[in-house]
């Protein structure tokens with residue numbers, strides 16, 4: 001049995017498409033933050049693979065931290081965002097780039113932007129690999145966006161369905 005666990009999965013974005021776009025995002029971020037102290041904050045768990053690739057595409061002396069959130073059961077947002085792991089240290093005075101796998105309803109990012117603002121960083125911006133505009137419940141400013149995707153529940157490249165499929169190297173959709 002493969003990492004697909006017997007499910008039929010259609011490729012939405014291939015490894016090559018993801019890599020090409022992440023290289024572009026990394027080059028833009030490198031230019032925009034040149035000469036400034038940058039901290040990437042990965043939103044766990046879904047962003048772990050994107051953050052690993054994005055960090056290597058940024059040619060700056062950056063720092064990395066993580067914050068864990070959860071709000072989904074299966075394919076449904078509960079609407080309640082909970083922090084499961086907090087940042088490891090204070091961020092006052094730092095330029096923070098929140099690195100997120102997907103902005104779907106936008107509720108997770110809205111919560112995090114409000115929460116981090118209370119910690120007095122120099123700036124906070126969002127880098128999201130994916131955005132699902134059709135499902136937005138709140139508008140979130142995404143400074144660096146990889147792809148807009150259709151209203152389908154996607155898996156792979158860090159994103160899960162009930163905890164599974166995070167280790168697919170591409171982004172896919174489960175087919176019935």
Ligand SMILES: O=P(O)(O)OC[C@H]1O[C@H](OP(=O)(O)OP(=O)(O)O)[C@H](O)[C@@H]1O
Nearest residue numbers: 044045046070071072104105106107108
């Ligand atoms: O815009 P939203 O509707 O809030 O959805 C986006 C969030 O949902 C997923 O996280 P999840 O809560 O499933 O936790 P996980 O990252 O551990 O899978 C995803 O990784 C985002 O953080």
Ligand code: HPA
Nearest residue numbers: 104152153154155159160
């Ligand atoms: O489409 C999705 N897939 C996986 N996790 C998610 N969290 C929000 N939207 C999604």
